[in-house]
Amino acid sequence: MDMLHVPYRGGGPALTDLLGGHVDVMFDTIITSIEHIRAGKLRPLGVTSAKRAPVLPNVPTIAEVVPGYEASGD
Numbered sequence: 001m002d003m004l005h006v007p008y009r010g011g012g013p014a015l016t017d018l019l020g021g022h023v024d025v026m027f028d029t030i031i032t033s034i035e036h037i038r039a040g041k042l043r044p045l046g047v048t049s050a051k052r053a054p055v056l057p058n059v060p061t062i063a064e065v066v067p068g069y070e071a072s073g074d
Helices: 011-019 030-038
Strands: none
Touching: 011 030
């Protein structure tokens, strides 16, 4: 898979472009994207924490696909 990194000056502009279809994927925090996920505007592919997020229990961790993977903003 080829991906191009598109730098943004913050999550807000990146999320706007994701919702507008200008970019295909982004890493975001749950808190800023949860309402868009619940509204069906975004589809989460996975969470980067070691365990599934309680607010998104049906979304797998990346480690379930890539063993040993973990990244968090803690």
